[in-house]
Amino acid sequence: MYTERLYQIEDEIGKTAERVCTEVFAHPEPGDAEIWSSAFLADEAERIGFSVTRSYLGLPTSFRADFGDEDGPTIAFLAEYDALPGYGESGKEYGHACGHNWIAGSTYAAAAALKKLKEETGFRGRISWIGTPAEETNNRKITLIERGAFRNVDAVFQMHLGWETTVHTTALACAVLHYEFEGKAAHASAAPETGINALDAVMLTFAGINCLRQHVTPDVRIHGVVRDGGQAPNVVPDHASMEVYIRAADKDYLEEVIEKAGNCAKGAAMMTGAKAKILRDETTTYDIRNHPGLAKMLEKHLTELGETPVIPKKTMTGSTDIGNVTYEVPTAYAIMGTSEFSGARTHEAEFLTVADSGYAHRKLHVAAKAMAASALELYLHPGTDAPADHSCL
Ligand SMILES: [Zn+2]
Ligand SMILES: [Zn+2]
Numbered sequence: 001m002y003t004e005r006l007y008q009i010e011d012e013i014g015k016t017a018e019r020v021c022t023e024v025f026a027h028p029e030p031g032d033a034e035i036w037s038s039a040f041l042a043d044e045a046e047r048i049g050f051s052v053t054r055s056y057l058g059l060p061t062s063f064r065a066d067f068g069d070e071d072g073p074t075i076a077f078l079a080e081y082d083a084l085p086g087y088g089e090s091g092k093e094y095g096h097a098c099g100h101n102w103i104a105g106s107t108y109a110a111a112a113a114l115k116k117l118k119e120e121t122g123f124r125g126r127i128s129w130i131g132t133p134a135e136e137t138n139n140r141k142i143t144l145i146e147r148g149a150f151r152n153v154d155a156v157f158q159m160h161l162g163w164e165t166t167v168h169t170t171a172l173a174c175a176v177l178h179y180e181f182e183g184k185a186a187h188a189s190a191a192p193e194t195g196i197n198a199l200d201a202v203m204l205t206f207a208g209i210n211c212l213r214q215h216v217t218p219d220v221r222i223h224g225v226v227r228d229g230g231q232a233p234n235v236v237p238d239h240a241s242m243e244v245y246i247r248a249a250d251k252d253y254l255e256e257v258i259e260k261a262g263n264c265a266k267g268a269a270m271m272t273g274a275k276a277k278i279l280r281d282e283t284t285t286y287d288i289r290n291h292p293g294l295a296k297m298l299e300k301h302l303t304e305l306g307e308t309p310v311i312p313k314k315t316m317t318g319s320t321d322i323g324n325v326t327y328e329v330p331t332a333y334a335i336m337g338t339s340e341f342s343g344a345r346t347h348e349a350e351f352l353t354v355a356d357s358g359y360a361h362r363k364l365h366v367a368a369k370a371m372a373a374s375a376l377e378l379y380l381h382p383g384t385d386a387p388a389d390h391s392c393l
Contacts, residue, residue: 002121002380003373010113010369017112017368018361020044021105025356028083028094031134034061037081038131041104045129048112056131057147059140063131064149067115072125073154073382075375076329077107078141078322079131080158087349098136098346099161099355102364106159106336109368114375125379128153132321139283141321150329155294155378157371158322161360162335162346165302165309167295169333171288172221172247173254174319176281179205179265181274185238195236199229201265201274202240208264209244216257219249221317247319251286251327286323291330297377298332301370309334332374336363 010017020041027036038054038061045065046052056062080100087095096102111129118127130149134140144150181202186195209222224244230237246261248254262278269276299309322333341359344350354360 002117002123002376005120006113006117006372006376007369009116010109010365010372013109013112013116014365016044017105017109017364020108021101021361021364022356024081024101024104025096028096029081030085030094031082031137032061032140034081034133037061037104038063038133041079041081041108041131044108049115050111050129057144057149059133059143061131061133062140062144065111065129066126068118068124068126070126070152072123073378074126074128074152075155075157075378076128076130076150076153077111077371078156078158078325079104079107079129080135081131082134082136084136084347087352095349095352096355097349097351099351099360100135102161102355102360103158106364106367106371107157109364110157110372110375113368113372114379117376123376123379125382127375135321139285139321139324142283142285142324145324145328150325153329155291155375156325156329156331157294157298157375158331159334159336159367159371161338161355161363163339164312164337165307165335166312166337167290167299167302167309167332167334168311169288169290169335170249170316171285171320171323172219172249172317173251173285173287173323174245174247175254175258175284177244177246177258177261178227178241178279179244180241180277180279181239181269181272182277183236183238183240183272183274186236188234188236192236196238196273197236198240198272198274199237201268201272201276202226202229202242204268204271205242205265208267209261212260212264216260217248217253219315220257221245221247222257222261247317249287249315251284254284283321285319285321286327288320288323288333289326290332291326294330294332294374295334297374298334298370301373302334302366305366305369307366307370336367338363
């Protein structure tokens with residue numbers, strides 16, 4: 001049976017995959033500056049015979065490694081390798097506290113094992129390992145989508161370390177808004193009646209948003225900070241600004257909430273006489289819509305490999321650019337649990353003791369095997385993207 005051989009191959013390349021995980025961990029770099037990591041991963045792919053494109057689609061720290069051709073499905077494994085700022089003694093160093101080094105290692109192992117099996121058995125299709133930079137900051141998967149990276153991709157797999165093992169992953173759609181107000185400076189005590197207070201407009205916007213919270217669905221999160229609150233107490237602030245993240249469980253509902261929050265800013269401008277400018281960051285991350293068939297397939301293989309995937313009691317309320325991928329391509333994005341090893345959660349400093357541990361390495365092989373075995377089902381049975389008893393899109 002091919003799956004057994006696939007697992008054997010994954011065992012054979014296991015040490016290399018662990019080295020990939022460890023090397024990326026040892027070279028933490030921030031998003032869009034993963035120069036060492038992306039070059040190292042591209043070199044590794046080239047060394048084992050993938051055809052590699054560096055600076056993929058104009059992104060300097062993206063890469064794409066392909067093996068095979070389009071006479072069958074193209075299945076992509078998405079690597080990440082950006083680190084987080086703020087770890088270490090000076091607070092300026094970077095660290096892999098989200099475990100993206102593990103994502104690099106596990107997707108490498110899945111792609112490399114399938115490549116070797118394809119060489120031995122000749123199954124049809126293309127194996128793609130795509131380097132997706134800056135998940136934590138600049139959402140480069142969205143850039144890659146816009147530039148056509150997933151146009152000829154039939155399925156996508158990725159796993160991330162987290163609290164408990166599950167294929168029932170969720171995320172909130174998220175947009176970043178900036179509200180800027182222009183008022184009129186005046187002496188705050190001698191002639192306040194001649195001024196227009198831009199800071200008041202910021203405070204009234206927050207007040208409006210706080211009232212709005214009662215009238216949106218409970219999944220919505222709106223959280224912000226004041227970016228500019230004026231220069232001096234004795235000057236009526238002629239400029240003030242704030243930045244808010246707005247999140248919702250559904251990307252379409254998110255747009256409704258963004259409009260309502262924007263109306264709070266417009267109303268605040270009217271109340272104070274200030275002029276409001278509303279700016280929105282270019283990218284909006286979407287909620288996660290895993291393909292049910294692929295997710296069940298991945299869950300089945302995880303279970304066979306000894307994991308006990310759960311349905312989480314608490315909805316995951318972060319945001320990630322793989323949400324946008326799930327709207328573009330049938331995707332299975334799952335979490336590999338680490339809570340039985342450590343009580344540390346991702347982004348905590350303590351998670352640095354998890355992300356490249358022996359435990360994480362063992363789980364790397366489970367994830368790689370489960371993702372590769374699920375992809376193998378698609379390669380061997382193209383056109384049916386789930387076992388017969390599973391519902392598909
Ligand atoms: Zn993270
Ligand atoms: Zn992460």
